Amino acid sequence: MNAPLPKRIWQWFTRTRVGRSIFRIGLPESNLERSQVMVSSFLLHVQPAKVNRHSLRASYSLGLGLISLYLFLILIVTGVLLMFYYVPSTEKAYDIMKDLQYVVSAGLVIRNMHRWAAHLMVLFVLLHMCRVFYTGAYKRPREFNWVLGVGLFLLTLGLSFTGYLLPWDQLAFWAITVGTNIAGYAPIIGPKLKYLLLGGNVVGQEALTRFYALHVIVLPAVAFFMVAIHLWRVRKDGGLSRPDEPGDIVQQVELKQLPTNKTYGLMELARGTTPQVGKNPEDEVFSWPHLVFRELLLFLLVTAVVLFLAIFWNAPLEELANPIHPPNPAKAPWYFLGLQELVSYSAFWGGVVVPGLLVAALMLLPYLDRQRQGVGRWFARERVVANTIFTVCLVTAIVLTIIGTSFRGPNWGWVVPWEQPPAITEGH
Amino acid sequence: MNHSPSNKDNQNVSRRSFFQLTLGWLASTFAVTAAAAGAVRFLVPNVLYEPSLRFKAGKPDDYPDGSVTFMEAERVFLVRQGNTFRCLSAICTHLGCTVNRADHGYHCPCHGSVFNDQGNVVSGPAPRGLEWFQVTLSKDDRLVVDKNQRVAADKYLVL
Numbered sequence: 001m002n003a004p005l006p007k008r009i010w011q012w013f014t015r016t017r018v019g020r021s022i023f024r025i026g027l028p029e030s031n032l033e034r035s036q037v038m039v040s041s042f043l044l045h046v047q048p049a050k051v052n053r054h055s056l057r058a059s060y061s062l063g064l065g066l067i068s069l070y071l072f073l074i075l076i077v078t079g080v081l082l083m084f085y086y087v088p089s090t091e092k093a094y095d096i097m098k099d100l101q102y103v104v105s106a107g108l109v110i111r112n113m114h115r116w117a118a119h120l121m122v123l124f125v126l127l128h129m130c131r132v133f134y135t136g137a138y139k140r141p142r143e144f145n146w147v148l149g150v151g152l153f154l155l156t157l158g159l160s161f162t163g164y165l166l167p168w169d170q171l172a173f174w175a176i177t178v179g180t181n182i183a184g185y186a187p188i189i190g191p192k193l194k195y196l197l198l199g200g201n202v203v204g205q206e207a208l209t210r211f212y213a214l215h216v217i218v219l220p221a222v223a224f225f226m227v228a229i230h231l232w233r234v235r236k237d238g239g240l241s242r243p244d245e246p247g248d249i250v251q252q253v254e255l256k257q258l259p260t261n262k263t264y265g266l267m268e269l270a271r272g273t274t275p276q277v278g279k280n281p282e283d284e285v286f287s288w289p290h291l292v293f294r295e296l297l298l299f300l301l302v303t304a305v306v307l308f309l310a311i312f313w314n315a316p317l318e319e320l321a322n323p324i325h326p327p328n329p330a331k332a333p334w335y336f337l338g339l340q341e342l343v344s345y346s347a348f349w350g351g352v353v354v355p356g357l358l359v360a361a362l363m364l365l366p367y368l369d370r371q372r373q374g375v376g377r378w379f380a381r382e383r384v385v386a387n388t389i390f391t392v393c394l395v396t397a398i399v400l401t402i403i404g405t406s407f408r409g410p411n412w413g414w415v416v417p418w419e420q421p422p423a424i425t426e427g428h
Numbered sequence: 429m430n431h432s433p434s435n436k437d438n439q440n441v442s443r444r445s446f447f448q449l450t451l452g453w454l455a456s457t458f459a460v461t462a463a464a465a466g467a468v469r470f471l472v473p474n475v476l477y478e479p480s481l482r483f484k485a486g487k488p489d490d491y492p493d494g495s496v497t498f499m500e501a502e503r504v505f506l507v508r509q510g511n512t513f514r515c516l517s518a519i520c521t522h523l524g525c526t527v528n529r530a531d532h533g534y535h536c537p538c539h540g541s542v543f544n545d546q547g548n549v550v551s552g553p554a555p556r557g558l559e560w561f562q563v564t565l566s567k568d569d570r571l572v573v574d575k576n577q578r579v580a581a582d583k584y585l586v587l
Binding site: 201411 | 552
Protein backbone atom coordinates (compact mmCIF):
# COMPACT_ATOMS: atom_id res chain seq x y z
CA MET A 1 0.00 0.00 0.00
CA ASN A 2 2.60 2.53 -1.11
CA ALA A 3 0.17 4.28 -3.47
CA PRO A 4 -0.37 8.00 -2.79
CA LEU A 5 -3.44 8.99 -0.80
CA PRO A 6 -5.60 10.34 -3.68
CA LYS A 7 -5.06 7.12 -5.62
CA ARG A 8 -6.00 5.03 -2.56
CA ILE A 9 -9.17 7.08 -2.05
CA TRP A 10 -10.02 6.66 -5.74
CA GLN A 11 -9.43 2.90 -5.58
CA TRP A 12 -11.61 2.63 -2.52
CA PHE A 13 -14.38 4.68 -4.16
CA THR A 14 -14.42 2.70 -7.42
CA ARG A 15 -14.72 -0.50 -5.39
CA THR A 16 -17.84 0.72 -3.59
CA ARG A 17 -21.25 -0.09 -5.01
CA VAL A 18 -21.87 3.51 -6.09
CA GLY A 19 -18.42 3.97 -7.58
CA ARG A 20 -18.68 0.75 -9.57
CA SER A 21 -22.08 1.76 -10.91
CA ILE A 22 -20.59 4.96 -12.29
CA PHE A 23 -17.19 3.93 -13.57
CA ARG A 24 -17.55 0.16 -14.20
CA ILE A 25 -13.77 -0.23 -14.45
CA GLY A 26 -11.67 1.57 -11.87
CA LEU A 27 -8.10 2.56 -12.54
CA PRO A 28 -6.99 -0.23 -14.85
CA GLU A 29 -4.43 -2.63 -13.42
CA SER A 30 -4.15 -5.19 -16.20
CA ASN A 31 -4.07 -5.10 -20.00
CA LEU A 32 -7.60 -6.46 -20.07
CA GLU A 33 -8.79 -3.59 -17.90
CA ARG A 34 -6.81 -1.10 -20.00
CA SER A 35 -8.86 -2.20 -23.00
CA GLN A 36 -12.11 -2.32 -21.06
CA VAL A 37 -11.74 1.19 -19.67
CA MET A 38 -11.48 2.62 -23.17
CA VAL A 39 -14.46 0.71 -24.47
CA SER A 40 -16.78 1.21 -21.52
CA SER A 41 -16.38 4.97 -21.06
CA PHE A 42 -18.48 7.35 -23.14
CA LEU A 43 -15.76 9.97 -23.30
CA LEU A 44 -12.97 7.51 -24.11
CA HIS A 45 -14.74 5.15 -26.47
CA VAL A 46 -14.25 7.47 -29.45
CA GLN A 47 -10.65 6.34 -29.28
CA PRO A 48 -9.32 2.86 -29.92
CA ALA A 49 -8.21 0.58 -27.09
CA LYS A 50 -4.80 0.28 -28.70
CA VAL A 51 -3.04 2.88 -30.74
CA ASN A 52 -0.22 2.72 -33.24
CA ARG A 53 3.13 3.97 -31.97
CA HIS A 54 3.47 6.17 -35.03
CA SER A 55 0.27 8.05 -34.13
CA LEU A 56 1.71 8.97 -30.76
CA ARG A 57 4.83 10.50 -32.22
CA ALA A 58 4.62 14.21 -31.46
CA SER A 59 7.00 14.98 -34.33
CA TYR A 60 4.47 13.56 -36.78
CA SER A 61 1.13 15.16 -35.89
CA LEU A 62 2.49 17.95 -33.69
CA GLY A 63 -0.83 17.62 -31.85
CA LEU A 64 -2.27 20.41 -34.00
CA GLY A 65 -5.75 18.92 -34.40
CA LEU A 66 -6.04 18.24 -30.69
CA ILE A 67 -4.87 21.76 -29.87
CA SER A 68 -7.59 23.14 -32.18
CA LEU A 69 -10.17 20.97 -30.42
CA TYR A 70 -9.03 22.13 -26.99
CA LEU A 71 -9.17 25.77 -28.08
CA PHE A 72 -12.72 25.16 -29.31
CA LEU A 73 -13.66 23.74 -25.90
CA ILE A 74 -12.07 26.73 -24.12
CA LEU A 75 -14.04 29.02 -26.44
CA ILE A 76 -17.30 27.26 -25.61
CA VAL A 77 -16.74 27.53 -21.85
CA THR A 78 -15.55 31.16 -21.84
CA GLY A 79 -18.19 32.08 -24.45
CA VAL A 80 -21.02 30.69 -22.34
CA LEU A 81 -19.68 32.60 -19.33
CA LEU A 82 -19.64 35.84 -21.35
CA MET A 83 -23.24 35.18 -22.42
CA PHE A 84 -24.34 35.56 -18.80
CA TYR A 85 -23.55 39.29 -19.08
CA TYR A 86 -23.69 40.17 -22.76
CA VAL A 87 -26.78 41.74 -24.37
CA PRO A 88 -26.82 42.09 -28.17
CA SER A 89 -28.07 45.66 -28.17
CA THR A 90 -26.35 48.56 -29.91
CA GLU A 91 -27.09 50.69 -26.86
CA LYS A 92 -25.85 48.27 -24.23
CA ALA A 93 -23.24 46.03 -25.83
CA TYR A 94 -20.32 48.45 -25.61
CA ASP A 95 -21.07 49.42 -21.99
CA ILE A 96 -21.15 45.73 -21.09
CA MET A 97 -17.74 45.28 -22.67
CA LYS A 98 -16.49 48.07 -20.40
CA ASP A 99 -18.16 46.38 -17.42
CA LEU A 100 -16.44 43.11 -18.32
CA GLN A 101 -13.14 44.99 -18.37
CA TYR A 102 -13.50 46.99 -15.18
CA VAL A 103 -16.42 45.77 -13.04
CA VAL A 104 -17.11 42.06 -13.42
CA SER A 105 -14.84 39.82 -11.33
CA ALA A 106 -12.46 37.97 -13.67
CA GLY A 107 -14.45 39.45 -16.57
CA LEU A 108 -11.31 40.84 -18.15
CA VAL A 109 -9.45 37.54 -18.03
CA ILE A 110 -12.39 35.56 -19.40
CA ARG A 111 -12.91 37.96 -22.29
CA ASN A 112 -9.16 37.94 -22.96
CA MET A 113 -9.13 34.12 -22.94
CA HIS A 114 -12.03 34.07 -25.38
CA ARG A 115 -10.30 36.49 -27.72
CA TRP A 116 -6.84 34.88 -27.64
CA ALA A 117 -8.25 31.36 -27.92
CA ALA A 118 -10.22 32.53 -30.98
CA HIS A 119 -7.10 33.95 -32.65
CA LEU A 120 -5.12 30.84 -31.75
CA MET A 121 -7.85 28.56 -33.06
CA VAL A 122 -7.73 30.21 -36.49
CA LEU A 123 -3.94 29.82 -36.43
CA PHE A 124 -3.93 26.20 -35.27
CA VAL A 125 -6.68 25.03 -37.60
CA LEU A 126 -4.60 26.47 -40.42
CA LEU A 127 -1.43 24.80 -39.12
CA HIS A 128 -3.33 21.52 -38.77
CA MET A 129 -4.37 21.81 -42.40
CA CYS A 130 -0.75 22.40 -43.41
CA ARG A 131 0.36 19.33 -41.42
CA VAL A 132 -2.24 17.15 -43.12
CA PHE A 133 -1.19 18.46 -46.51
CA TYR A 134 2.56 18.09 -46.06
CA THR A 135 2.16 14.53 -44.79
CA GLY A 136 -0.21 13.60 -47.63
CA ALA A 137 -2.78 12.51 -45.07
CA TYR A 138 -5.78 13.59 -47.14
CA LYS A 139 -5.44 10.70 -49.57
CA ARG A 140 -7.70 7.68 -49.80
CA PRO A 141 -9.52 6.70 -47.64
CA ARG A 142 -9.40 10.06 -45.85
CA GLU A 143 -10.59 12.29 -48.73
CA PHE A 144 -13.90 13.24 -47.22
CA ASN A 145 -12.44 13.98 -43.81
CA TRP A 146 -10.20 16.54 -45.51
CA VAL A 147 -13.32 18.12 -47.05
CA LEU A 148 -14.93 18.23 -43.61
CA GLY A 149 -11.73 19.81 -42.32
CA VAL A 150 -11.89 22.56 -44.95
CA GLY A 151 -15.51 23.13 -43.86
CA LEU A 152 -14.38 23.38 -40.25
CA PHE A 153 -11.71 25.91 -41.23
CA LEU A 154 -14.37 28.07 -42.92
CA LEU A 155 -16.63 27.67 -39.87
CA THR A 156 -13.77 28.80 -37.64
CA LEU A 157 -13.39 31.94 -39.76
CA GLY A 158 -17.17 32.47 -39.69
CA LEU A 159 -17.31 32.07 -35.92
CA SER A 160 -14.47 34.51 -35.48
CA PHE A 161 -15.98 37.02 -37.91
CA THR A 162 -19.46 36.98 -36.35
CA GLY A 163 -17.93 37.34 -32.89
CA TYR A 164 -16.01 40.34 -34.12
CA LEU A 165 -19.13 42.53 -34.31
CA LEU A 166 -20.40 41.83 -30.81
CA PRO A 167 -18.28 44.34 -28.79
CA TRP A 168 -19.82 47.08 -30.97
CA ASP A 169 -16.66 49.14 -31.04
CA GLN A 170 -15.06 50.86 -34.01
CA LEU A 171 -13.04 47.77 -34.91
CA ALA A 172 -16.22 45.68 -34.90
CA PHE A 173 -18.39 48.08 -36.86
CA TRP A 174 -15.98 48.72 -39.72
CA ALA A 175 -14.69 45.16 -40.02
CA ILE A 176 -18.28 43.99 -40.49
CA THR A 177 -19.11 46.87 -42.86
CA VAL A 178 -16.18 45.89 -45.06
CA GLY A 179 -16.83 42.15 -44.73
CA THR A 180 -20.52 42.28 -45.62
CA ASN A 181 -19.83 44.60 -48.55
CA ILE A 182 -17.42 42.00 -49.90
CA ALA A 183 -20.28 39.47 -49.70
CA GLY A 184 -22.34 42.00 -51.68
CA TYR A 185 -19.98 41.61 -54.64
CA ALA A 186 -20.89 37.94 -55.14
CA PRO A 187 -22.56 37.47 -58.52
CA ILE A 188 -26.38 37.50 -58.65
CA ILE A 189 -27.11 36.66 -55.01
CA GLY A 190 -24.56 39.13 -53.55
CA PRO A 191 -26.79 42.13 -52.76
CA LYS A 192 -29.58 39.87 -51.45
CA LEU A 193 -27.12 37.93 -49.31
CA LYS A 194 -25.81 41.16 -47.80
CA TYR A 195 -29.35 42.36 -47.07
CA LEU A 196 -30.20 39.03 -45.47
CA LEU A 197 -27.01 38.97 -43.39
CA LEU A 198 -27.47 42.53 -42.10
CA GLY A 199 -31.26 42.38 -41.84
CA GLY A 200 -31.28 45.75 -43.62
CA ASN A 201 -29.08 48.11 -45.59
CA VAL A 202 -26.70 49.24 -42.85
CA VAL A 203 -24.86 47.67 -39.93
CA GLY A 204 -27.30 48.33 -37.10
CA GLN A 205 -29.34 46.62 -34.40
CA GLU A 206 -30.74 44.01 -36.79
CA ALA A 207 -27.24 43.08 -37.95
CA LEU A 208 -26.05 42.79 -34.34
CA THR A 209 -28.98 40.51 -33.45
CA ARG A 210 -28.31 38.30 -36.45
CA PHE A 211 -24.60 38.04 -35.88
CA TYR A 212 -25.26 37.23 -32.23
CA ALA A 213 -27.61 34.36 -33.12
CA LEU A 214 -25.10 33.04 -35.64
CA HIS A 215 -22.21 33.37 -33.20
CA VAL A 216 -23.69 31.82 -30.08
CA ILE A 217 -25.84 29.02 -31.48
CA VAL A 218 -25.99 28.43 -35.23
CA LEU A 219 -22.29 28.23 -36.08
CA PRO A 220 -21.13 26.60 -32.81
CA ALA A 221 -23.81 23.91 -33.12
CA VAL A 222 -22.82 23.15 -36.72
CA ALA A 223 -19.13 23.19 -35.78
CA PHE A 224 -19.75 20.89 -32.81
CA PHE A 225 -21.42 18.23 -34.94
CA MET A 226 -18.85 18.56 -37.69
CA VAL A 227 -16.04 18.13 -35.14
CA ALA A 228 -17.78 15.00 -33.89
CA ILE A 229 -18.01 13.58 -37.42
CA HIS A 230 -14.42 14.64 -38.15
CA LEU A 231 -13.15 12.72 -35.10
CA TRP A 232 -15.39 9.73 -35.79
CA ARG A 233 -13.98 9.49 -39.28
CA VAL A 234 -10.39 9.69 -38.08
CA ARG A 235 -11.17 6.53 -36.14
CA LYS A 236 -13.12 4.87 -38.97
CA ASP A 237 -10.45 5.68 -41.55
CA GLY A 238 -7.90 3.76 -39.52
CA GLY A 239 -6.45 6.35 -37.14
CA LEU A 240 -3.77 8.81 -38.16
CA SER A 241 -2.08 8.26 -41.50
CA ARG A 242 1.13 6.20 -41.39
CA PRO A 243 3.86 5.46 -43.90
CA ASP A 244 3.47 1.69 -43.62
CA GLU A 245 -0.30 1.72 -43.87
CA PRO A 246 -1.85 -1.25 -45.61
CA GLY A 247 -3.64 1.25 -47.82
CA ASP A 248 -6.77 0.02 -49.50
CA ILE A 249 -6.58 -3.52 -48.21
CA VAL A 250 -10.24 -3.39 -47.35
CA GLN A 251 -11.87 -6.62 -48.26
CA GLN A 252 -15.19 -5.08 -49.02
CA VAL A 253 -17.91 -7.51 -48.13
CA GLU A 254 -20.29 -7.78 -51.01
CA LEU A 255 -23.50 -7.74 -49.05
CA LYS A 256 -25.67 -8.95 -51.86
CA GLN A 257 -23.58 -12.08 -52.26
CA LEU A 258 -24.22 -13.15 -48.70
CA PRO A 259 -27.02 -15.60 -48.09
CA THR A 260 -29.94 -13.76 -46.59
CA ASN A 261 -31.25 -16.60 -44.50
CA LYS A 262 -28.46 -16.29 -41.97
CA THR A 263 -27.95 -13.99 -38.97
CA TYR A 264 -24.78 -11.89 -39.04
CA GLY A 265 -22.68 -10.40 -36.28
CA LEU A 266 -21.50 -6.82 -36.72
CA MET A 267 -17.90 -7.93 -37.17
CA GLU A 268 -18.89 -9.80 -40.30
CA LEU A 269 -20.39 -6.74 -41.93
CA ALA A 270 -18.05 -3.96 -40.84
CA ARG A 271 -15.69 -2.83 -43.51
CA GLY A 272 -12.83 -0.44 -43.86
CA THR A 273 -9.43 -0.22 -42.29
CA THR A 274 -9.11 -0.36 -38.57
CA PRO A 275 -5.86 0.16 -36.69
CA GLN A 276 -5.72 -3.59 -36.22
CA VAL A 277 -6.05 -4.67 -39.83
CA GLY A 278 -2.85 -6.21 -41.13
CA LYS A 279 -0.92 -4.86 -38.22
CA ASN A 280 1.82 -6.17 -36.12
CA PRO A 281 0.74 -6.20 -32.47
CA GLU A 282 4.23 -4.97 -31.55
CA ASP A 283 3.53 -1.65 -33.30
CA GLU A 284 0.73 -0.89 -30.93
CA VAL A 285 0.47 0.23 -27.35
CA PHE A 286 -2.49 0.58 -25.05
CA SER A 287 -4.31 3.90 -25.32
CA TRP A 288 -4.52 3.93 -21.54
CA PRO A 289 -2.16 5.35 -20.41
CA HIS A 290 -0.06 6.20 -23.48
CA LEU A 291 -2.62 8.20 -25.47
CA VAL A 292 -4.90 9.44 -22.69
CA PHE A 293 -2.03 10.76 -20.62
CA ARG A 294 -0.55 12.69 -23.55
CA GLU A 295 -3.94 14.18 -24.40
CA LEU A 296 -4.46 15.34 -20.83
CA LEU A 297 -1.00 16.86 -20.73
CA LEU A 298 -1.59 18.72 -23.99
CA PHE A 299 -4.92 20.01 -22.71
CA LEU A 300 -3.24 21.39 -19.59
CA LEU A 301 -0.54 22.98 -21.72
CA VAL A 302 -3.03 24.67 -24.08
CA THR A 303 -5.14 25.97 -21.19
CA ALA A 304 -2.04 27.26 -19.44
CA VAL A 305 -0.83 29.12 -22.53
CA VAL A 306 -4.25 30.72 -23.14
CA LEU A 307 -4.49 31.73 -19.49
CA PHE A 308 -0.96 33.14 -19.58
CA LEU A 309 -1.76 35.24 -22.67
CA ALA A 310 -5.05 36.39 -21.11
CA ILE A 311 -3.40 37.53 -17.90
CA PHE A 312 -0.59 39.50 -19.52
CA TRP A 313 -2.21 40.89 -22.68
CA ASN A 314 -5.61 42.55 -22.93
CA ALA A 315 -7.97 42.01 -25.85
CA PRO A 316 -8.33 45.26 -27.78
CA LEU A 317 -11.44 47.38 -27.34
CA GLU A 318 -11.59 50.55 -29.39
CA GLU A 319 -13.98 53.47 -29.09
CA LEU A 320 -17.74 53.07 -29.40
CA ALA A 321 -18.87 52.23 -32.94
CA ASN A 322 -19.28 55.41 -34.98
CA PRO A 323 -20.78 55.09 -38.47
CA ILE A 324 -19.49 58.56 -39.41
CA HIS A 325 -15.78 58.09 -38.87
CA PRO A 326 -14.06 54.96 -40.09
CA PRO A 327 -10.76 54.57 -38.28
CA ASN A 328 -7.96 55.35 -40.68
CA PRO A 329 -6.92 52.82 -41.83
CA ALA A 330 -9.97 50.60 -41.19
CA LYS A 331 -8.67 47.05 -40.88
CA ALA A 332 -10.36 43.66 -40.77
CA PRO A 333 -9.19 40.99 -38.28
CA TRP A 334 -5.61 39.86 -39.02
CA TYR A 335 -6.62 36.61 -40.74
CA PHE A 336 -8.69 38.62 -43.24
CA LEU A 337 -5.98 41.23 -43.89
CA GLY A 338 -4.56 39.23 -46.79
CA LEU A 339 -8.07 39.25 -48.22
CA GLN A 340 -8.42 42.98 -47.52
CA GLU A 341 -5.11 43.60 -49.30
CA LEU A 342 -6.48 41.69 -52.33
CA VAL A 343 -9.76 43.60 -52.07
CA SER A 344 -7.85 46.88 -52.20
CA TYR A 345 -6.89 45.98 -55.77
CA SER A 346 -10.32 44.75 -56.81
CA ALA A 347 -13.31 43.87 -54.66
CA PHE A 348 -14.72 41.39 -57.17
CA TRP A 349 -11.52 39.58 -58.12
CA GLY A 350 -9.87 39.82 -54.74
CA GLY A 351 -12.94 39.44 -52.57
CA VAL A 352 -14.95 36.85 -54.47
CA VAL A 353 -13.08 35.11 -57.31
CA VAL A 354 -9.70 34.37 -55.69
CA PRO A 355 -11.05 33.16 -52.31
CA GLY A 356 -13.84 31.24 -54.07
CA LEU A 357 -11.40 29.40 -56.33
CA LEU A 358 -9.07 28.77 -53.39
CA VAL A 359 -11.82 27.15 -51.32
CA ALA A 360 -13.01 25.11 -54.31
CA ALA A 361 -9.45 23.92 -54.97
CA LEU A 362 -9.02 22.92 -51.32
CA MET A 363 -12.31 21.02 -51.29
CA LEU A 364 -11.53 19.16 -54.52
CA LEU A 365 -7.87 18.53 -53.71
CA PRO A 366 -8.14 14.90 -52.49
CA TYR A 367 -10.14 13.98 -55.59
CA LEU A 368 -7.72 15.70 -57.97
CA ASP A 369 -4.48 14.43 -56.44
CA ARG A 370 -4.87 10.66 -56.69
CA GLN A 371 -1.24 9.68 -56.46
CA ARG A 372 -0.90 7.10 -53.70
CA GLN A 373 2.72 7.60 -52.75
CA GLY A 374 4.20 9.63 -49.95
CA VAL A 375 1.51 9.22 -47.34
CA GLY A 376 2.47 9.47 -43.69
CA ARG A 377 5.81 11.24 -44.10
CA TRP A 378 6.58 14.93 -43.90
CA PHE A 379 7.63 16.49 -47.23
CA ALA A 380 7.79 13.16 -49.05
CA ARG A 381 9.94 13.43 -52.16
CA GLU A 382 7.22 11.84 -54.29
CA ARG A 383 4.95 14.78 -53.48
CA VAL A 384 7.34 17.55 -54.42
CA VAL A 385 5.00 19.08 -57.03
CA ALA A 386 1.93 19.18 -54.78
CA ASN A 387 4.00 20.48 -51.86
CA THR A 388 5.51 23.21 -54.01
CA ILE A 389 2.12 24.44 -55.25
CA PHE A 390 0.71 24.43 -51.72
CA THR A 391 3.76 26.24 -50.34
CA VAL A 392 3.55 28.94 -53.01
CA CYS A 393 -0.14 29.56 -52.16
CA LEU A 394 0.61 29.53 -48.45
CA VAL A 395 3.56 31.91 -48.70
CA THR A 396 1.52 34.25 -50.93
CA ALA A 397 -1.26 34.31 -48.33
CA ILE A 398 1.23 34.94 -45.51
CA VAL A 399 2.98 37.73 -47.44
CA LEU A 400 -0.36 39.41 -48.28
CA THR A 401 -1.40 39.13 -44.62
CA ILE A 402 1.87 40.65 -43.42
CA ILE A 403 1.55 43.49 -45.95
CA GLY A 404 -2.04 44.15 -44.85
CA THR A 405 -1.08 44.02 -41.18
CA SER A 406 2.16 45.96 -41.03
CA PHE A 407 2.73 47.78 -44.30
CA ARG A 408 -0.61 49.55 -44.72
CA GLY A 409 -1.27 52.86 -43.06
CA PRO A 410 -3.71 55.76 -43.48
CA ASN A 411 -5.82 55.60 -46.66
CA TRP A 412 -4.41 52.06 -47.13
CA GLY A 413 -1.21 53.73 -48.27
CA TRP A 414 2.16 52.02 -48.12
CA VAL A 415 3.97 52.51 -44.83
CA VAL A 416 7.14 50.99 -43.45
CA PRO A 417 6.44 49.69 -39.94
CA TRP A 418 9.80 50.71 -38.47
CA GLU A 419 9.30 54.34 -39.47
CA GLN A 420 6.99 56.90 -37.90
CA PRO A 421 3.64 56.77 -39.74
CA PRO A 422 2.60 60.06 -41.36
CA ALA A 423 0.11 62.17 -39.40
CA ILE A 424 -3.50 61.46 -40.29
CA THR A 425 -5.17 64.44 -41.92
CA GLU A 426 -8.89 64.53 -41.22
CA GLY A 427 -11.23 66.10 -43.72
CA HIS A 428 -14.71 67.51 -43.34
CA MET B 429 -26.54 -13.62 -62.19
CA ASN B 430 -27.77 -10.94 -59.93
CA HIS B 431 -30.07 -11.72 -57.08
CA SER B 432 -30.23 -8.26 -55.54
CA PRO B 433 -33.71 -7.53 -54.26
CA SER B 434 -33.80 -4.03 -55.79
CA ASN B 435 -33.41 -5.45 -59.27
CA LYS B 436 -36.25 -7.84 -58.72
CA ASP B 437 -38.53 -4.99 -57.67
CA ASN B 438 -37.76 -3.03 -60.80
CA GLN B 439 -39.02 -5.77 -63.03
CA ASN B 440 -42.61 -5.60 -61.88
CA VAL B 441 -43.62 -2.28 -60.46
CA SER B 442 -47.33 -2.29 -59.95
CA ARG B 443 -49.36 0.75 -60.95
CA ARG B 444 -50.25 1.27 -57.32
CA SER B 445 -46.68 1.35 -56.05
CA PHE B 446 -45.65 3.56 -59.00
CA PHE B 447 -48.25 6.16 -57.99
CA GLN B 448 -47.40 5.81 -54.34
CA LEU B 449 -43.70 6.39 -55.01
CA THR B 450 -44.27 9.30 -57.39
CA LEU B 451 -46.74 11.03 -55.13
CA GLY B 452 -44.60 10.38 -52.08
CA TRP B 453 -41.50 11.88 -53.67
CA LEU B 454 -43.42 14.84 -55.09
CA ALA B 455 -45.10 15.54 -51.77
CA SER B 456 -41.90 15.33 -49.73
CA THR B 457 -39.94 17.45 -52.24
CA PHE B 458 -42.69 20.04 -52.14
CA ALA B 459 -42.82 20.01 -48.33
CA VAL B 460 -39.06 20.44 -47.93
CA THR B 461 -38.87 23.18 -50.57
CA ALA B 462 -41.81 25.05 -49.09
CA ALA B 463 -40.38 24.84 -45.58
CA ALA B 464 -36.97 26.06 -46.76
CA ALA B 465 -38.51 28.90 -48.77
CA GLY B 466 -40.64 29.90 -45.79
CA ALA B 467 -37.64 29.92 -43.48
CA VAL B 468 -35.59 32.08 -45.86
CA ARG B 469 -38.50 34.46 -46.42
CA PHE B 470 -38.93 34.70 -42.63
CA LEU B 471 -35.38 36.03 -42.41
CA VAL B 472 -36.00 38.84 -44.92
CA PRO B 473 -37.18 41.83 -42.87
CA ASN B 474 -40.42 43.54 -43.94
CA VAL B 475 -39.90 46.67 -41.84
CA LEU B 476 -36.63 48.56 -41.52
CA TYR B 477 -35.94 50.73 -38.50
CA GLU B 478 -33.36 52.76 -40.36
CA PRO B 479 -33.17 56.51 -41.11
CA SER B 480 -35.55 57.51 -43.90
CA LEU B 481 -33.98 57.72 -47.34
CA ARG B 482 -35.90 60.96 -47.98
CA PHE B 483 -35.19 63.76 -45.54
CA LYS B 484 -35.27 67.54 -45.07
CA ALA B 485 -31.89 69.24 -45.02
CA GLY B 486 -32.86 72.65 -43.63
CA LYS B 487 -33.03 76.06 -45.24
CA PRO B 488 -30.91 76.86 -48.32
CA ASP B 489 -29.36 79.81 -46.49
CA ASP B 490 -27.96 77.47 -43.82
CA TYR B 491 -25.28 76.57 -46.35
CA PRO B 492 -22.81 79.31 -47.27
CA ASP B 493 -21.81 79.82 -50.89
CA GLY B 494 -19.05 77.45 -51.99
CA SER B 495 -19.48 75.16 -48.99
CA VAL B 496 -19.39 71.38 -48.76
CA THR B 497 -21.27 70.31 -45.63
CA PHE B 498 -21.09 66.82 -44.21
CA MET B 499 -24.41 65.58 -42.75
CA GLU B 500 -23.58 62.93 -40.16
CA ALA B 501 -26.84 61.04 -39.69
CA GLU B 502 -27.54 60.71 -43.40
CA ARG B 503 -23.89 60.28 -44.46
CA VAL B 504 -24.08 62.73 -47.38
CA PHE B 505 -22.33 65.94 -48.43
CA LEU B 506 -24.45 68.99 -49.31
CA VAL B 507 -22.64 71.02 -51.94
CA ARG B 508 -23.55 74.66 -52.62
CA GLN B 509 -22.01 76.69 -55.43
CA GLY B 510 -23.64 80.08 -55.99
CA ASN B 511 -27.35 79.39 -56.28
CA THR B 512 -26.96 75.71 -57.04
CA PHE B 513 -27.41 72.83 -54.62
CA ARG B 514 -26.36 69.22 -55.00
CA CYS B 515 -26.12 66.25 -52.67
CA LEU B 516 -23.27 63.70 -52.81
CA SER B 517 -23.25 60.32 -51.09
CA ALA B 518 -20.44 59.91 -48.52
CA ILE B 519 -20.50 56.12 -48.82
CA CYS B 520 -17.63 54.68 -50.80
CA THR B 521 -18.85 52.53 -53.69
CA HIS B 522 -16.07 50.06 -52.97
CA LEU B 523 -16.84 48.55 -49.56
CA GLY B 524 -19.12 51.03 -47.82
CA CYS B 525 -16.75 53.09 -45.69
CA THR B 526 -17.53 56.77 -45.07
CA VAL B 527 -15.30 58.97 -47.23
CA ASN B 528 -13.52 62.07 -45.87
CA ARG B 529 -13.56 65.50 -47.49
CA ALA B 530 -10.04 66.40 -48.65
CA ASP B 531 -8.70 69.64 -50.09
CA HIS B 532 -9.65 68.54 -53.58
CA GLY B 533 -12.20 65.78 -53.65
CA TYR B 534 -12.80 62.92 -51.25
CA HIS B 535 -10.67 60.18 -49.74
CA CYS B 536 -11.79 56.77 -48.52
CA PRO B 537 -9.71 55.68 -45.53
CA CYS B 538 -10.41 51.97 -45.79
CA HIS B 539 -8.82 51.03 -49.10
CA GLY B 540 -7.50 54.33 -50.38
CA SER B 541 -9.97 55.23 -53.14
CA VAL B 542 -9.72 58.89 -54.16
CA PHE B 543 -12.63 60.80 -55.73
CA ASN B 544 -12.57 64.27 -57.28
CA ASP B 545 -15.02 67.11 -56.58
CA GLN B 546 -17.44 65.62 -59.12
CA GLY B 547 -17.39 62.30 -57.23
CA ASN B 548 -15.52 60.52 -60.03
CA VAL B 549 -12.86 57.94 -59.21
CA VAL B 550 -9.35 59.36 -59.50
CA SER B 551 -7.51 56.37 -58.12
CA GLY B 552 -8.03 53.32 -55.96
CA PRO B 553 -10.24 50.24 -56.18
CA ALA B 554 -13.69 51.93 -56.21
CA PRO B 555 -15.64 50.54 -59.17
CA ARG B 556 -17.87 53.63 -59.64
CA GLY B 557 -17.97 57.28 -58.67
CA LEU B 558 -19.87 58.45 -55.59
CA GLU B 559 -23.65 58.72 -56.10
CA TRP B 560 -25.43 62.06 -56.51
CA PHE B 561 -28.91 62.34 -55.02
CA GLN B 562 -31.85 64.45 -56.11
CA VAL B 563 -32.33 67.74 -54.23
CA THR B 564 -35.68 69.55 -54.36
CA LEU B 565 -37.34 72.40 -52.50
CA SER B 566 -40.35 71.75 -50.30
CA LYS B 567 -43.36 74.06 -50.04
CA ASP B 568 -42.01 75.53 -46.81
CA ASP B 569 -38.70 76.40 -48.54
CA ARG B 570 -36.60 73.60 -47.12
CA LEU B 571 -34.14 71.49 -49.08
CA VAL B 572 -35.32 67.91 -49.50
CA VAL B 573 -32.87 65.12 -50.37
CA ASP B 574 -34.18 61.85 -51.76
CA LYS B 575 -31.60 59.06 -51.63
CA ASN B 576 -33.89 56.84 -53.69
CA GLN B 577 -33.42 59.18 -56.65
CA ARG B 578 -29.97 59.04 -58.18
CA VAL B 579 -29.10 61.82 -60.58
CA ALA B 580 -26.20 62.78 -62.82
CA ALA B 581 -23.42 64.98 -61.43
CA ASP B 582 -24.54 67.94 -63.55
CA LYS B 583 -28.08 68.02 -62.15
CA TYR B 584 -28.45 71.03 -59.88
CA LEU B 585 -31.22 72.54 -57.84
CA VAL B 586 -31.06 76.17 -58.94
CA LEU B 587 -32.67 78.79 -56.69
